[in-house]
Amino acid sequence: MNAAIGPQANQPSLLKAGRTWWRDAMAGALVAFPLVAVAVLGIVIVTRVESTLRQQVIQSLETTLRASHEALRIWANERQQQLRHIAGNRELRALVGSAPDASKRPLHRAAPTSLAISAHLDKLLSGNGAWHYFIIDTTLRGLTSKEKDATTARLIARQRPDLMNRLFAGEAVLIPPIKAESKPGTHSTVLRPAMFAATPITSANGSILAALMIRIDPLLSFSEVAHVGRIGASGETYFFDRETRMLTASRFTDQLRRIGLIPKDASSILTVSIRNPGVDLTRGEVPTVPIEQRPPTLMARSAIVQQAAGHSAIGYRDYRGVWVLGAWLWDKPLGIGLATEIDENEALAAYHTTRDLFMGALALTVIIAGTTLFGLLTLRWKTEQRIRTLAMFPDKNPMPVLRIDNPLTVGYANGPARRFLGLIQDADGILAPPEWRAVVTRIFKDGRHRSLEIEQDGAIYSFVLTPIPESGIIYAYGQDVTQQKWAEGYLRELSIRDSLTGLANRRHFDEFLDQQWRQLMRSNARIALLFIDIDHFKGYNDRYGHQAGDACLKKIAAVIAGAARRAGDLAARYGGEEFVVVLAQVERPYAQDTAETLRRAVENLAIPHQDSKTASYVTVSIGLVCAKPDAALSASRLLEAADKALYRAKSRGRNRVEFATLKPPQVASPQTRKSHKLK
Numbered sequence: 001m002n003a004a005i006g007p008q009a010n011q012p013s014l015l016k017a018g019r020t021w022w023r024d025a026m027a028g029a030l031v032a033f034p035l036v037a038v039a040v041l042g043i044v045i046v047t048r049v050e051s052t053l054r055q056q057v058i059q060s061l062e063t064t065l066r067a068s069h070e071a072l073r074i075w076a077n078e079r080q081q082q083l084r085h086i087a088g089n090r091e092l093r094a095l096v097g098s099a100p101d102a103s104k105r106p107l108h109r110a111a112p113t114s115l116a117i118s119a120h121l122d123k124l125l126s127g128n129g130a131w132h133y134f135i136i137d138t139t140l141r142g143l144t145s146k147e148k149d150a151t152t153a154r155l156i157a158r159q160r161p162d163l164m165n166r167l168f169a170g171e172a173v174l175i176p177p178i179k180a181e182s183k184p185g186t187h188s189t190v191l192r193p194a195m196f197a198a199t200p201i202t203s204a205n206g207s208i209l210a211a212l213m214i215r216i217d218p219l220l221s222f223s224e225v226a227h228v229g230r231i232g233a234s235g236e237t238y239f240f241d242r243e244t245r246m247l248t249a250s251r252f253t254d255q256l257r258r259i260g261l262i263p264k265d266a267s268s269i270l271t272v273s274i275r276n277p278g279v280d281l282t283r284g285e286v287p288t289v290p291i292e293q294r295p296p297t298l299m300a301r302s303a304i305v306q307q308a309a310g311h312s313a314i315g316y317r318d319y320r321g322v323w324v325l326g327a328w329l330w331d332k333p334l335g336i337g338l339a340t341e342i343d344e345n346e347a348l349a350a351y352h353t354t355r356d357l358f359m360g361a362l363a364l365t366v367i368i369a370g371t372t373l374f375g376l377l378t379l380r381w382k383t384e385q386r387i388r389t390l391a392m393f394p395d396k397n398p399m400p401v402l403r404i405d406n407p408l409t410v411g412y413a414n415g416p417a418r419r420f421l422g423l424i425q426d427a428d429g430i431l432a433p434p435e436w437r438a439v440v441t442r443i444f445k446d447g448r449h450r451s452l453e454i455e456q457d458g459a460i461y462s463f464v465l466t467p468i469p470e471s472g473i474i475y476a477y478g479q480d481v482t483q484q485k486w487a488e489g490y491l492r493e494l495s496i497r498d499s500l501t502g503l504a505n506r507r508h509f510d511e512f513l514d515q516q517w518r519q520l521m522r523s524n525a526r527i528a529l530l531f532i533d534i535d536h537f538k539g540y541n542d543r544y545g546h547q548a549g550d551a552c553l554k555k556i557a558a559v560i561a562g563a564a565r566r567a568g569d570l571a572a573r574y575g576g577e578e579f580v581v582v583l584a585q586v587e588r589p590y591a592q593d594t595a596e597t598l599r600r601a602v603e604n605l606a607i608p609h610q611d612s613k614t615a616s617y618v619t620v621s622i623g624l625v626c627a628k629p630d631a632a633l634s635a636s637r638l639l640e641a642a643d644k645a646l647y648r649a650k651s652r653g654r655n656r657v658e659f660a661t662l663k664p665p666q667v668a669s670p671q672t673r674k675s676h677k678l679k
C-alpha cells in the first residue's frame with residue numbers, strides 16, 4: 001500500500017533522495033574517532049616513555065654523582081690520612097715546636113730549624129718525592145726552607161680565609177684550586193691554579209703549632225676523580241666552588257676554547273664560570289649578556305644557594321648553553337659542589353626516536369586514512385552526482401514517467417504523470433483499470449514490454465511499459481500521441497472515403513460488407529443491400545459537361561448518405577455513377593421503404609436532364625436485396641443479387657426499385673458485375 005501516492009500527493013523528488021551529507025559526516029567521524037583514539041593513546045604512551053626515560057636518566061645521573069662523590073671523599077681522606085700520619089710524627093712535632101717565633105726567624109735565608117725540619121720532612125717523605133710538602137706556622141710564615149711556601153700560604157689565606165681558619169682551628173682541610181698570582185713586574189704567562197691538602201701540627205698538649213700542607217695539581221688526580229663517573233657520550237661530571245667557578249678540567253676543554261669560554265692555552269679550572277649564557281654557544285649562537293651578568297645555571301643556583309642535593313629531569317642550559325639534564329650536590333666539609341650532566345638530546349634519544357616514529361606512523365596513518373576517506377567520499381559524491389543526473393531524467397522529464405512496482409502499485413510518478421494517477425490507480429496507489437492490471441500482470445510474468453494508452457481532456461498519451469530485469473519494477477514512459485492519432489485518423493479517413501462525394505469508397509464498402517455479413521451470421525439478423533445507378537448519366541455528361549456531372553454525383557451522393565442513418569448502415573460510392581447502401585439488422589419492408597424513399601428523394605432533387613429517356617430530370621434505378629446471412633451464402637452473392645435486381649429495374653424502365661431474393665445457389669450464375677447495363 002502506498003497511500004502517499006495519489007493525484008494530489010506531493011511526491012518526494014528523486015533528486016532530494018541523494019542528499020545524505022550526514023552519512024558523510026558519520027563516515028568521517030568513524031574514521032576520525034579511532035585515529036583520535038590512537039593519537040591520544042600514542043601521546044599518552046610517548047609521554048609515559050618520556051617521563052620514564054627522564055626518571056631513568058636522573059637515576060643514572062644520581063648514581064654516577066654518588067660514585068663520583070664517594071671517589072672524591074676516598075681520595076681526600078687518603079690525602080689527609082697521609083698528612084695526618086706525617087703531621088703526627090713526634091720528632092717533626094718537636095722540631096716544629098722548637099722553632100723560634102716567626103719574628104725571630106730570618107726572612108731571607110734559611111734558619112737552622114727550618115733546615116732541620118726540611119731534612120726531617122725529606123726523610124719522612126722519601127718515596128713521595130714528587131710531592132711538594134711545606135709547613136707554615138700560625139702566622140703563615142714558612143717553617144720549611146723555601147720562602148715561596150709562605151707566599152703560597154698567604155695566597156691561600158687571601159683566597160680561602162675560611163679554610164685557613166678551619167685549618168688553624170684544628171681541622172684537616174682540602175683547599176680547592178686557587179688562582180696563582182703573578183708578582184707585579186714579572187712576565188708570567190698563564191699561571192696554573194693549585195690546590196692543597198692541609199692538616200694542623202699540634203704540640204703534646206694539643207695546641208696548634210703549624211700546618212702541614214701538600215700541593216696537589218688539580219689537573220691531575222683531582223680532575224681525574226671528577227672524570228671517574230659520567231654517562232653517555234655527552235655526559236660530564238665536574239666540581240665547582242661557591243663562586244660558580246669550575247674546579248676540574250672539563251672534558252670539553254677543546255670545545256670551550258673554540259667557543260671562547262676559556263683562553264687558548266688555559267684550562268677550565270677557575271676559568272669557566274658555571275653560568276647560563278642564554279644561548280647555545282656550541283652552535284655558534286651569540287649571547288647578549290656579558291659573562292659576569294649571566295645568572296648561574298639552574299644546577300649552580302640550587303647547589304650553591306641551597307647547598308643541597310638536587311636534580312632536574314627537565315632540561316636546563318649548562319655553562320655552554322646546551323640543554324642538559326643533571327644531578328648535583330654540595331659537599332659542605334669540602335666546600336665544593338659536584339654536578340653530573342648529560343645533553344638532553346642524547347639522554348632522550350630513545351624517546352625522540354620513539355616519538356618521531358610514532359608521529360611518523362600517525363602522520364602516515366592520517367594521510368592514508370584521509371586519502372582513502374577522501375577517495376571514498378569523492379567516489380560517493382561522484383556516484384551521487386551521477387545518480388542525481390540520472391534522476392533528472394524522470395524528475396525533470398516533461399513527459400510522464402511512472403514506476404510500477406510488483407504487486408501492481410504505482411511506486412513513483414513524476415509531475416506530468418501525476419495528472420493520470422486518478423485514472424490508473426485507486427486511493428491506495430493500486431492499479432485500478434482492469435486493462436492496465438491485466439497488461440502489467442502479463443509483463444511481470446513474461447518480461448516483455450507493452451504499451452497502453454490513456455486519454456484525458458482530449459489529449460492521448462501512449463505509455464510504453466518496460467520491465468527492468470530482476471528489479472521487480474516496470475518503467476512506464478508516456479508520450480503525447482494526440483497529433484499522431486489525429487493524423488492517423490485523418491489518413492484512415494482518406495483511405496476509406498471517396499474524394500468526390502465524401503461517401504465510403506469501394507474498398508471500404510467491401511470490407512464493411514464482409515464484416516457485417518460475418519457479424520450478422522452470429523446474431524440471426526437480416527441485412528439489406530441497395531444497388532443504385534444514375535439513369536442515362538452518360539447522356540448527362542455529354543450534354544452538361546463533366547463538371548456538371550460531378551456536381552450531379554455529389555448531390556445524389558448526399559441523398560444516398562441520408563439513407564444510411566443508423567449505426568451499422570453504410571453508404572458508399574461503388575464506382576462511376578454507381579452507389580451502394582448497406583442496411584444492417586433490417587427487415588424487408590424497412591429496406592424497401594428506404595429504397596423507395598431514396599429514389600423519390602433523387603426525383604425531388606429535380607436535376608434537369610434533357611437527354612434522359614426516362615424523365616426530364618435525373619433519376620436513379622435501385623436493385624434491392626434483403627437476406628439473412630448464412631454459411632451457405634456469401635456477401636458477394638448478396639452483391640450479385642442486388643446487381644440483378646438493378647438490372648431488372650433498368651430493363652423495366654428505370655427510375656424504379658426492384659427487389660431480389662437471395663437463395664442458396666443451385667446453379668452457377670452466368671452473370672458478372674455490370675450485368676445490369678442494358679445492351
Ligand SMILES: Nc1nc2c(ncn2[C@@H]2O[C@H](COP(=O)(O)OP(=O)(O)OP(=O)(O)O)[C@@H](O)[C@H]2O)c(=O)[nH]1
Pocket residue numbers: 533534535536537538539541545546547548549550553575576577650677678
Ligand atoms: N462527370 C462524371 N461522369 C462520370 C464519372 N464516372 C463515370 N461517369 C460517366 O458515367 C457514364 C456512365 O455511362 P453508362 O455506363 O453508359 O450508362 P448510362 O449512360 O447511365 O446508361 P444507363 O446506366 O443504362 O442508364 C459514363 O459516360 C461515364 O463517363 C464521374 O466521376 N464524373
